Amino acid sequence: MALLQIAEPGKSAAPHQRRIAVGIDLGTTNSLVAAVRSGVSEVLADEQGRFLLPSIVHYNEDGGVELGYNAAEKANQDPLNTIASAKRLMGKGFDEVAQMQAYELVSGPSQLAAFRTRAGDKTPLEIAAEILKSLVNRAEQSLGDEVNGAVITVPAYFDDTQRQATKDAATLAGINVLRLLNEPTAAAVAYGLDHQASGIHAIYDLGGGTFDISILNLSKGVFEVLATGGDTALGGDDFDLLIVQWIASQADYENLNVQQHRYVSAVAKAAKESLAEAATVNVELNEFGLQWQGELTRDQMNELIDPVIRRTLRACKKTLRDSGVDVSGIEQVVMVGGSTRVLSVRDQVGALFQSEPLVSIDPDRVVAMGAAIQADILIGNRPDSEMLLLDVLPLSLGIETVGGLSEKIIPRNTTLPVSRAQEFTTYQDGQVMMSIHVLQGEREMVQDCRSLAKFTLKDIPPAVAGAAKIRVAFQVDADGLLTVSAQELTTQKTTQVEVKPSFGLEEVEIRRMLQESFANAAEDAAARALREIQVDGQRLLDALDAAIAEDGKLLSESETLSLQTEMDALRVLVAGEQKTDLERAIAHLNKSSEAFAAARMNASIEVALTGKSIDSLE
Amino acid sequence: MDFKQNYFELFQLPIAYQVDSHRLNDAYRELQTQIHPDRYAQGSEAEKLSSVQASSFVNEAYQTLKSSVSRARYLVELAGVAIDLSATTIADGAFLMQQMELREELEDASHSADPEKLLEKIAQQVHDNLADLVRSFSALSEPWDFNDLNVESVGQGAQLVYQMKFLEKLSIEIENIEQSLLD
Structure with a gap:
């Protein structure tokens, strides 16, 4: 349990007492926790000395929960009760992901996708909460003290619902969230402070399931994000899938069942990792009724995964344009995320940015390390720090207008925090209510954008059409989270806003989950x-x-x-x-x-x- | 929160179209260093809210003064002429003619054999036209005295702003087409 220490009444904690804050990288494949000790940011290991915690949760037959490597061992035998890569489904509606393989998915609370397990239906948010709790426990064991707060990283390209789901997961895990920090920005902090870097940097972050590209201007402790782009459903998992398809076609297997698919995925992943060192690798299947052997060369693999790499490069070009910087203006490109170990990724990114990619900090650890540095500052341990992170909104915010079109209110790449207001009026005489549909995304049509919420403005004073003036204010905070408020201007009365998130949990749902998670606790x-x-x-x-x-x-x-x-x-x-x-x-x-x-x-x-x-x- | 001061005063810059970008950048960073929500992570809810509002205001002010188009618009509005983009009327016939031609070229470009090359040419044209407008606005607004404004001159300034916004919109359309070619 990660609760804050409470000082005795009347004796508040001494102002300069050092407090413990951690940085958490909640990854698709692996998660990590880091903390600053004696001025140095370091990733914390488990009792066996392992730094990574596989982002896998297993619900066992005894009603218990296992995590990380222990859970990974169960993935092959009991795939439906062993949830991996849950981050891919964070904040997603059931309808959006129903086709996701390898799990039994159901429509959970608020139409959110949920995994059907023997312990009940679990939303990705609950899976994430288990991982977060485990990481905080690790930190408390390792540091010998209670954790007072955490900075949790998210892909820069996460939209509002995905960010909110991450924050809700932390709430469920009982963590005091100091800030949601974008993963590439966290990496920039780790590199920037380590290397005294200045100038414009590109951060290429290819993880297991998400891809981000951020262009930052670094100068005297100020990290100013100029533009960010990416794809929250693109990563090393896609490399694995392409290799699985190749193996299946070579071995002439048509329909792999869930267990077999998991098994072949693991073999494919291992082959991919070997090819970072070796030029060829022997691929062998000999379990779950599969019997096959073959050889995969690095060139063959590069050809297989090339379409995925190309997609990331297209996003890089687009983001460069958005930043208003051309390739020659980029000082250095930093590689982040386990998937950047694939040599072809490094080669092609290096070619695009015309510079040797920077890989001096372990691409798996760099995000957590940067997050820990910011956590240490936010908790108040470095009052003299001059560091300032100026991040941006990754995707435009808009509202639905006549004809099913999205009208942009805050464009992407606007520096956060930001607040904008828009005035609306009634189009019918005597109209007392108004519905506002908030959207996120770049496309013109409503159905191509992500629906964030629907608001109903009530108690508008009845008047002729066009007379009432309602001012709707959008505020996006430093976590990239949106809040909306509304005011009727002719009466100055703050209009009641009913928030109905399209894919989000209401507070009562989180309370219920909390209650459930305590069913077996003291x-x-x-x-x-x-x-x-x-x-x-x-x-x-x-x-x-x-x-x-x-x-x-x-x-x-x-x-x-x-x-x-x-x-x-x-x-x-x-x-x-x-x-x-x-x-x-x-x-x-x-x-x-x-x-x-x-x-x-x-x-x-x-x-x-x-x-x-x-x-x-x- | 006392945000009645105008954006120029906020950054302690003279009220004028020409802005010293170094001074603007330095003042912006100095302000954010003091008021950004990261400085109030341990503050009370009231302080956090106050900081988000102040920081948003400073961001908005900075973005407005940084861009030559929005800075022109802001200056005209500060001079008392509201810019209503939903009811734009551009009086300059020659400008309108030029715009119609550019739009026709844009239409043709999307269907041509080498759209990227043509788009780039049009984008350059729009860029050059915009630069001309910025120069004109700069010259026009140079003598503006905010204690004794020449109403006619400000009105001309507003016309230039409408033309700038027009070109800005066109350049977004070009970007969108270029983007759809990339996908």
């Missing part, structure tokens, strides 16, 4: 919910203590007094067990500290521009 969900709120309360107190210590001079005497009084009351509640009162006090204190927060922000802007400290601004 602690129950209610107790954990209370503890989480206590942690929230303590975090708020710590934040305000620090803010007052730093900028208390921005408050008048009476403001300080009323804030302190509320804080004292909260301190008492944090130590108690009155969940509802505690929640209410937190919400209230958040509200009453808004003006102080805004004042601090304005003071910060002044400081930035004049180079003076806040003290001299009074």
Whole structure:
């Protein structure tokens, strides 16, 4: 269980006490956890000294859950209860992925795809939560302390639903998410800080199931993403599949069953890995009723996988155009992800960018290492750090307009965070409701974009058509997550927005999953919910203590007094067990500290521009 | 949040079309270093919200001043003339004629034997025309005094902005066609 430590009431944690934060690379094939120790970012190994955790979860007959290498061993015998590559289905609707092989898929909550297992129907989000929990446990064992927060990486090209699903998985695993960080940006951080790099860099990240290309400008600790592109359903798995098809056609096998398919995939993967070193490899099938032997050369494999590599190169060219940089402007190209071990990938990427690809950091570990560095900064262990990550929105956000067209509101590659507003009006006399369909993607037609959510604006004051003015504001935060709010402008009344995510879980679903996951655990969900709120309360107190210590001079005497009084009351509640009162006090204190927060922000802007400290601004 | 100040004031730049890009970049980075949500990861919810809003505002301001088209539009709006793209009226007959020709060429290019080469030629043409408009706007707005604005001159500026937006839209269309050729 990864919950935060709670300081004794009245004795908040010392401001400079070092806190533990980790970076987690939640991969399609393998996952890793890293932390900064003595100023160095390192990937944490399990008890057997292994760094990778295969992203595989097995539900066994005794009602237990096995992970990683242990689960991988069960993949061949019990494929339907052994889930691998769940990341490919994150945030996907059942209808979108029903054809995915090798599993029994069902339509789960909110029409999300779910795996049918003996332990019940499991959404990819629940599978991811198991992996995250296991990684946090590993970190706590290895570091001998509780983990206070984590930065979790996602493919840069993940859309809003996929990001939200990842964040929900972390919530389910009880992790305090400091930030969702894009994988190529994380790699850039690891390389940038290690090599004192500057100039424009391309990060080519080909993992097991996802591909990203990001173009970044690195300068004096600022990592500015200029453009990003990719494909969230393209990776080393596709290389394996092409080799499986080749083996099947060579061996004349027409219909492989689930078990056989898994087996041949494993053989294909091993052959691919061998060909990174050897020029030819012997391929042999001798299990699950299959009997065949043959030889695969590197040239043959290169030919097989060439279409996949070409697709990645097309995405690179497109992203380069988006960034407004041409090939000659690229300082260096960095290789990330296990699939960049394939020599043909390195050769072709090197040729495209006209430079020798940089591979000096292990392509499997670099993302987790970068994430750990950012986690260490975000948790507050490096107050003097000058590092600044400016990432972008990977896919345009739009809304459905007349004729089934998508009108772009925020274009792709806009720097985050971003907020944009759009005004809408009624088209019928007396209209009191309005539906807004939020979309993500580049295509013109609604059906070619991804549906994010449908919003219904209610209580619009009845008037003639075109008289009401509704302002809908879109806010995308630094995690790349969207929130929408609406206001009726003629009455200034904030219009009620009913959010119906197209492929997302509602909070009640997450609570239910949480409850289920506690069915066999010692602690129950209610107790954990209370503890989480206590942690929230303590975090708020710590934040305000620090803010007052730093900028208390921005408050008048009476403001300080009323804030302190509320804080004292909260301190008492944090130590108690009155969940509802505690929640209410937190919400209230958040509200009453808004003006102080805004004042601090304005003071910060002044400081930035004049180079003076806040003290001299009074 | 006190964001009533205009984008030029935010970055402490003079209100003018010519912008010192080094000063703009430095001021932008300095501001984000102070207010970006990463600086408030341990802050209260109110602080996080405040930081997202401030950081978004600074991003918007930066993007607006960085691009020569949106900077022109912003300056005209600051001078009191609203730009309504849904009801564009371009009065310049010669410009309209030129645009019609470019569009016809674009239409033909998609069906030609070597579309990429033709598209590149049209893209270059659009790019050059845009650069001309930027120069014209720069010259036109040079003498603008925001305490004593020449209404007629600002109106001419607005016309130039409509023409710029027109070309910008065309260049997006060209890019889309080029993109569909790549796929």
